[in-house]
Amino acid sequence: MNLLLLTRDDLVPPDRACIHDSRRLRHLHEIHRASAGEELTVGMTDKGIGRARLLELEKDCAVFEILHLDTPPPPPLPLHLLLALPRPRMLARSLENIATMGVKRLTLLHTARVEKSYWQSPELQPERIEAHLRLGLEQARDTILPTVDFQPRFKPFIEDRLPGTIAGHRALLAHPGVGESCPRGLPMDSPVTLAIGPEGGFIPYEVQQFQALGFEGIHLGPRILRVETAVVSLLSRLF
Structure with a gap:
């Protein structure tokens, strides 16, 4: 996972995201070995790419503060x-x-x-x-x-x-x-x-x-x- 891809269902206004699904949580725990305070590259489905700070990482939930999503995705093939x-x-x-x-x-x-x-x-x-x-x-x-x-x-x-x-x-x-x-x-x-x-x-x-x-x-x-x-x-x- 080179990008943590968020969905609208993950959003907690105004600037938080909380993920619960096992696949992304497992990747954060076992591959990234992430810890609170780290910044990760994230993207919003059908929107931009940016950075988010991990605030909490538990067995069943990860909470992020979205810092920015202002980089466009790579150009599509025609x-x-x-x-x-x-x-x-x-x-x-x-x-x-x-x-x-x-x-x-x-x-x-x-x-x-x-x-x-x-x-x-x-x-x-x-x-x-x-x-x-x-x-x-x-x-x-x-x-x-x-x-x-x-x-x-x-x-x-x-x-x-x-x-x-x-x-x-x-x-x-x-x-x-x-x-x-x-x-x-x-x-x-x-x-x-x-x-x-x-x-x-x-x-x-x-x-x-x-x-x-x-x-x-x-x-x-x-x-x-x-x-x-x-x-x-x-x-x-x-x-």
Whole structure:
């Protein structure tokens, strides 16, 4: 945890914050080994970053005096990520990586090689998704939560919603053996939509549907990567 990320529920006006959840308390006790009087880097969800002084640290509560929250979070990537829904264990790691890398708009998409049972996973509960995103933000010292939406029906999404979504964007389709090598260092003022498939990739029909909308095929070479590895590798090269 490189940032103690606070929520509105933690606030005790006018300038105090009190946290009670076990994860953050455990980190303060066991990792930071914090003690009263110390100053820590904190951030307010969807607001700024600053410093807070620890006033009390008990087993079930930590009380802070918020000193200031006047530093803006790091700039977001100009990216809308379309990600075929990974299996649950991989989804958790992917969400953390996505938040850490600065993605602020994520669509989880059904494709032919996504198991239907994945959509019933407890990992898709809003509180579970937000918990993983918060871990990623704390790692990166960021405060802006990504928005996540679900598209469990491929054809209606790609025919009815996606054309309007990609207007004004450079649209890229990451798929082994399709198109050119992944570009490097795209400008931060040019929005991009990036589609990444499941393990095993998109089926030919899906590739054709993306390409019909103007998606450019890109790849990372001959090696087949796990989804969470591909996400980080692609974002690192693109931006």
